[in-house]
Amino acid sequence: MNNKNFYISTPIYYPSGNPHMGHAYSSIIADIFARFKRLEGYEVLFLTGTDEHGLKIQREAEKNNKDPKKFCDELSEKFKDLTKILNLSNDDFIRTTEKRHYKSVEKIWNRLVKSGDIYLDKYSGWYSISDEAYYDEDEIEEINGKKISKSSGSIVDWVEEESYFFKLSAWSNKLLDLYNKNKDFILPVSRRNEVIKFVEKGLKDLSVSRTSFTWGIPVPNNNKHIIYVWLDALTNYLSALNFSDDEKKYNKFWPADVHIIGKDILRFHAIYWPAFLLAANLPLPKKVFGHGWILSDDKKMSKSIGNILDPIEIVNIYGVDQLRYYLVKEVSLGNDGSISMQNLKNCINNDLANNYGNLCQRVFSFIKKNCSNKIPKDYKLENIDTKLLDKLKKNLPNLIKLINNQNLNEFIKSVVQYSFEANKYFNDSEPWKEKKENPQRMRTILFVACEQIKNISILLNPIIPISTNKVLDTLNVNPKKRLIKEINNLKCFEHDKELKDSDILFNKIENDN
């Protein structure tokens, strides 16, 4: 019951090319949840990494005249760089080419063989080399004596390949049970329905080995085969716990609390992964959250349209907190979301610079000029003050719930609301008038403003950690007190210390058009 551990993962990324906005988005939202759980006092394991096997990587490596491992070393490094650029708080970075991963994949494989869920058979079907895809009988047609794919028009050949199979079909009912009993297992709900409908149609056994290429983990005791990349890749979530030989870490963090993924890999996480685990008699992750895609000006990003938004470039120009904030504010988590440079600028200027940033600035500079640069301690709270503070305090359980239900958008909306209110409070209280008429009142207003800035900063900390830490540094709030439970604890300030110097938090962005 007192389990204060939390395990969250991003997908492991396929490094066949450079990191892009989709990777950044998955990572950022996972990071936000990880950071929030830490603020709640949890011990968090936040995992990300790279998925490095498979035909595509092998091909890309060959194209670049590189050994696949070396090829992956270079690209994986770029994904590691991205974790720094995005200021991710990941505790580990797993690569599927690591020894610890090989060992845990082999362990899973052996368990599946032992349980009788893996068997050797033949895979056969109409295969198009150019499409790299198999087609069903009804997806092909015969023209001039040649079989071709209806959709792509490419020639297909009948091929037969020896393959190991996983008895996926045997698990349909167990999976449906799982979806039924755990309404939260697949989120958002729309995705859950998709998966259920899909499974209800019945599942075929899954081919889980390949002999047509070599870049992968060999099947134990049969080196002719390598293990199917998804069985390989999904196991990373266990490898990072040293599944094969460290029970302590495994027991502490498994099952995972949530796998954050993109909707494109939902099936693998919501069907294959729990099926593998069920068959291996291992506990299942508690939640799989499939987010939508990031579109640029309502279109999928592509080189030919020229609408690619590069996360690294945006971070370089506008800053990492700015990108993080914008992505989670603008995109409704779970749905596809459209982003644009114009909206990014508006968002930075309105929410960050004018609202939160300027709130801090106006309060801090007022204190500097009128209170010897120290947060007043002789405050006497009046109705308007407690009303402001209590509103946030009372809503706190609800805010926590929003995060734990992955309702990031509502969460941000609420927090921004507090920032509005704090600005209004400052306006309405008119400390510049009280300065002459009632200095005591002025000091109270400034204390309350600082307290609310502290509270808002803690709440925004998982989203914009660098900026909020600057604010909390300015306020001399001990890093150990930057926790959810310290919200509305009026004793976090060291009133004898002067405020640290603070620069402009968020520069406004000039519109050049």
Next chain:
RNA sequence: GGCGAGGUAGCUCAGUUGGUUAGAGCACAGGACUCAUAAGCCUGGGGUCGGCGGUUCGAAUCCGCCCCUCGCUACCA
């Protein structure tokens, strides 16, 4: 084709079990103030809630039909 989701202000969306003049943010216009990044605060315009029909004292909210958009439809990940 089959299954599913959705169409609410210029844009992004909220609208709980049907109930008084349909809301928020952004964008736009005006006003008073000055502590602050010419920021903040106040006020305002703007919507036949996809269309038609039905149930009801009353529907964005329930039912039917139609139009439009999007997602899933198995081994590339």
